[in-house]
Amino acid sequence: MGGSFDWGVIWTFRAALVDGMLTSLKLFAISLAGGIALGTLLAMARLASWKVLAVPAAAFVNLIRAIPFIMAIFWFYFLTPMIVNKLTGHQGEAVGPFASAVVAFIMVESAYYSEIVRAGIQSIPRGQPWAAYALGMNYWQSMGHVVLPQAFRNMLPVMLTQAVILFQDTSLVYVVGLKDFLGAASKGGQISGRIVELYLFVAVVFFLVCFLASWGVKRLNARLAVAR
Amino acid sequence: MDWKVFLEQAPSGGMTYLGWLMSGLFWTLSVSACAWVIASVVGCVVGVARTTPVGWARALGTAYVELFRNIPLLVQMFLWYFVMPEVLPKAWGDWLKQDLPNVLTLPFAAQFSLFEFSAAVLCLGLYTASRVAEQVRSGIQSLPRGQTGAGLALGLTLPQVYRHVTLPMAFRIIIPPMTSEFLTIFKNSSTALTIGVLELTAQSRQISEYTFKTFTAFSAATLLYIAITLTVTFLMRALERRTAVPGYIAQGSGH
Numbered sequence: 001m002g003g004s005f006d007w008g009v010i011w012t013f014r015a016a017l018v019d020g021m022l023t024s025l026k027l028f029a030i031s032l033a034g035g036i037a038l039g040t041l042l043a044m045a046r047l048a049s050w051k052v053l054a055v056p057a058a059a060f061v062n063l064i065r066a067i068p069f070i071m072a073i074f075w076f077y078f079l080t081p082m083i084v085n086k087l088t089g090h091q092g093e094a095v096g097p098f099a100s101a102v103v104a105f106i107m108v109e110s111a112y113y114s115e116i117v118r119a120g121i122q123s124i125p126r127g128q129p130w131a132a133y134a135l136g137m138n139y140w141q142s143m144g145h146v147v148l149p150q151a152f153r154n155m156l157p158v159m160l161t162q163a164v165i166l167f168q169d170t171s172l173v174y175v176v177g178l179k180d181f182l183g184a185a186s187k188g189g190q191i192s193g194r195i196v197e198l199y200l201f202v203a204v205v206f207f208l209v210c211f212l213a214s215w216g217v218k219r220l221n222a223r224l225a226v227a228r
Numbered sequence: 229m230d231w232k233v234f235l236e237q238a239p240s241g242g243m244t245y246l247g248w249l250m251s252g253l254f255w256t257l258s259v260s261a262c263a264w265v266i267a268s269v270v271g272c273v274v275g276v277a278r279t280t281p282v283g284w285a286r287a288l289g290t291a292y293v294e295l296f297r298n299i300p301l302l303v304q305m306f307l308w309y310f311v312m313p314e315v316l317p318k319a320w321g322d323w324l325k326q327d328l329p330n331v332l333t334l335p336f337a338a339q340f341s342l343f344e345f346s347a348a349v350l351c352l353g354l355y356t357a358s359r360v361a362e363q364v365r366s367g368i369q370s371l372p373r374g375q376t377g378a379g380l381a382l383g384l385t386l387p388q389v390y391r392h393v394t395l396p397m398a399f400r401i402i403i404p405p406m407t408s409e410f411l412t413i414f415k416n417s418s419t420a421l422t423i424g425v426l427e428l429t430a431q432s433r434q435i436s437e438y439t440f441k442t443f444t445a446f447s448a449a450t451l452l453y454i455a456i457t458l459t460v461t462f463l464m465r466a467l468e469r470r471t472a473v474p475g476y477i478a479q480g481s482g483h
Contacts, residue, residue: 053368075446189310210298211298
């Protein structure tokens with residue numbers, strides 16, 4: 001069917017596509033920040049000597065990692081409004097689709113990030129927190145000033161690689177009908193019947209962004225390796 | 229939780245909701261297994277290509293990995309299913325959409341055709357191949373360089389070195405990461421629901437929509453996913469112990 005492409009359709013739907021990309025980026029940024037924050041807490045809980053913290057944290061992480069991302073999205077998409085309504089006594093739609101999607105993504109990403117942070121914390125010699133305690137620091141001070149800063153530096157390349165994967169995974173919100181970048185292209189395709197051009201455009205944009213980002217991570221990795 | 233809902237008659241397929249769930253599990257496993265065949269064959273070829281001294285083979289291998297790794301799986305799914313039939317010559321596209329579905333009727337109350345199934349398998353297989361290729365490459369590169377050199381010095385050709393020296397060692401070393409790649413394909417197979425393949429996740433959602441027993445339906449699917457993950461992990465540990473390379477740290481420790 002060569003020659004019958006109509007790339008003008010991308011220009012026609014430029015506003016919707018930009019909107020979709022902004023939604024994708026917003027979802028990406030919030031889940032990245034939330035995932036790393038919650039993931040760090042989960043990793044600390046897993047490594048705690050207190051079983052009441054360690055066991056549930058490990059169970060949560062292993063459970064999320066055992067099921068498909070889409071299954072987890074469905075779970076939190078279903079649970080979030082229910083739990084919020086129960087807690088606030090509110091009836092009807094208290095939490096919008098975007099907020100539910102954000103919760104789902106933060107939960108799933110926190111499970112993946114907690115494994116990265118755990119490995120990062122475990123890469124720090126035991127003597128370091130001991131030295132911090134000996135200097136009179138408490139648990140939070142030793143974590144915040146001694147262990148985590150070094151751990152984050154060690155795991156930066158892995159965390160950035162996971163961020164590229166997360167950016168790709170944001171396209172999965174398509175399954176709950178949220179209009180992200182892919183969703184916008186899909187919608188435009190339905191209206192215009194030009195699904196081929198729009199999907200190819202989405203693929204090219206994702207490829208360029210992720211390829212350049214991965215290349216940047218690789219370069220950063222090489223520089224860090226020299227510095228060490 | 230109301231597990232009895234699974235014994236109720238489902239509105240289609242002439243089976244109970246438990247039947248729907250089992251049909252979903254069957255298709256999840258079928259898609260994963262077929263895709264795994266593609267992923268391991270293509271992945272090994274690409275992975276080996278990236279370690280050869282042949283420049284163009286290395287470049288092609290790298291291009292393959294970069295291309296498939298940097299486009300989201302879901303977008304690739306749409307490219308195979310929606311875009312491919314349109315960009316192929318018209319006769320081929322028509323064959324895919326109209327004739328392929330009639331080649332055979334899928335078993336187990338499938339509600340989708342061979343076209344959806346093939347697109348999902350091809351997509352997952354070729355995507356995962358790029359990840360398998362990286363495991364194969366790092367497995368080969370983890371071997372001491374002297375092994376290839378010794379093989380060549382003994383008069384083996386390069387293909388013979390791969391066949392008798394490098395690959396037998398590399399395959400034994402990469403069993404643990406390959407297990408996790410298989411589990412990844414198994415979980416990623418849920419992406420096929422976006423093109424209409426009613427696998428486990430899709431069936432659990434369908435059951436929840438018909439019965440309003442969302443919690444029960446999702447829990448059942450989740451438990452099945454966990455059960456399969458545990459089974460695969462357990463079987464692969466046994467394989468790992470049997471194939472461990474003597475003298476390596478991982479030997480016998482069950483990793």
